[in-house]
Amino acid sequence: xxxxxxxxxxxxxxSATAELSVLAQFKPVDHAASDIxxxxxxxVCNLILxxxxxxxxxxxxxxxxxxxxxxxxxxxxxxxxxxYSNMVEILKKETNEGSTRKLTSCSRAFLWLTRSLDFIVSLxxxxxxxxxMSMEQAVEEAYSLTLKPWHGWISSAAFKIALKxxxxxxxxxxxLMAKDKKNDTLSEEIDSFISxxxxxxxxxxxILRLYRLDRLxxx
Numbered sequence: 001x002x003x004x005x006x007x008x009x010x011x012x013x014x015s016a017t018a019e020l021s022v023l024a025q026f027k028p029v030d031h032a033a034s035d036i037x038x039x040x041x042x043x044v045c046n047l048i049l050x051x052x053x054x055x056x057x058x059x060x061x062x063x064x065x066x067x068x069x070x071x072x073x074x075x076x077x078x079x080x081x082x083x084y085s086n087m088v089e090i091l092k093k094e095t096n097e098g099s100t101r102k103l104t105s106c107s108r109a110f111l112w113l114t115r116s117l118d119f120i121v122s123l124x125x126x127x128x129x130x131x132x133m134s135m136e137q138a139v140e141e142a143y144s145l146t147l148k149p150w151h152g153w154i155s156s157a158a159f160k161i162a163l164k165x166x167x168x169x170x171x172x173x174x175x176l177m178a179k180d181k182k183n184d185t186l187s188e189e190i191d192s193f194i195s196x197x198x199x200x201x202x203x204x205x206x207i208l209r210l211y212r213l214d215r216l217x218x219x
Contacts, residue, residue, distance in 0.1 A: 035086055035088070036086065036087040036088060036200070036203065036204060036207065037085060037086060037087075038073065038077045038084055038085055038086060038087050038090070039077065039081075039085070041087060041113075042070055042073055042074060042077070044117070044197075045066060045069075045070050045113050045116070045117070046070060048066065048116065048117065048120055049063055049066060049067060049070075051120060051176075052066070054167075054172060054175040054176060055139065055166055055167070055172065056165050056166050056167055057162060057165045059162075060162070061155070061158060061159070061162070062116065062119075062147075062159075065112060065116075066112075066113060066116050068109075069108075069109035069110075069112050069113050070109075070113065072104070072106055072109040073087075073090070073106055073109050073110065073113075076090060076106050077090075087110055087207075088207060090106050090107070090110070091106075091107055091110070091207065091211050091213075094106060094107045095107075095211060100211065100213060101213075101216065107211065107213055108213075108216065110204075110208075110213075111208060111213050111214075111216060114201065114204050114205070114208065115146055115147055115150060116147075117197065117201060118145075118146040118147075118201060119142055119143065119146040119147050121194055121197060121198060121201065122141075122142035122145050122146050123138055123139060123142035124190050124193070124194060125194060126138040126141060126142055127169060127172075127173075127190075128187060128190050128191070131169070133169070134168070134169060135166045135167060135168055135169040135171075135172055136163055136164070136166050138169070139163060139166050140163055143159060147159075150216070150217045150218060151217075151218050152217070152218050155218060173186060
């Protein structure tokens with residue numbers, strides 16, 4: 001029975017794209033960057049954890065950070081799902097309290113989850129656009145573009161060491177791919193995922209700039 005469930009399990013890429021379709025239903029018609037539904041956003045972030053598992057041990061620290069940030073946001077959401085159904089309401093609450101910059105704030109959790117999604121998009125784009133690029137180089141370049149500018153030297157040094165543990169590109173692609181599917185199908189799924197996620201990341205970054213959170217670095 002367990003084996004059957006594993007076979008029927010939908011690939012992370014496809015599941016994440018489906019969650020992004022839910023997010024799209026909430027996007028304002030006038031494209032105002034003011035509505036990021038909390039629960040669908042966290043669902044996408046949870047699927048990213050499964051994606052990072054396939055990258056390997058080099059993502060352990062990042063995975064732990066993402067998991068902790070998801071838990072922090074889930075906790076406040078579950079305390080009052082009606083009030084905190086929109087991430088912006090959480091930012092407003094902490095802004096009024098003057099707590100957005102605290103290390104344990106939900107605002108910081110939201111910021112780092114967004115940066116982690118930036119990393120995933122950058123990595124997938126590199127692997128798709130430059131198929132001959134090694135997985136190690138793709139991960140390193142994506143990290144340098146999205147996370148490294150905001151990390152301290154300890155986090156950066158730890159990442160550099162762990163980088164040697166990433167799988168090769170072919171192995172990674174096979175891990176992402178649904179059974180009995182071809183590379184062309186995976187490429188299409190990556191395109192669909194990126195095209196759906198990127199507009200929301202743009203909205204989120206606009207919100208982060210509005211609340212002056214976009215330049216915060218790790219402690």
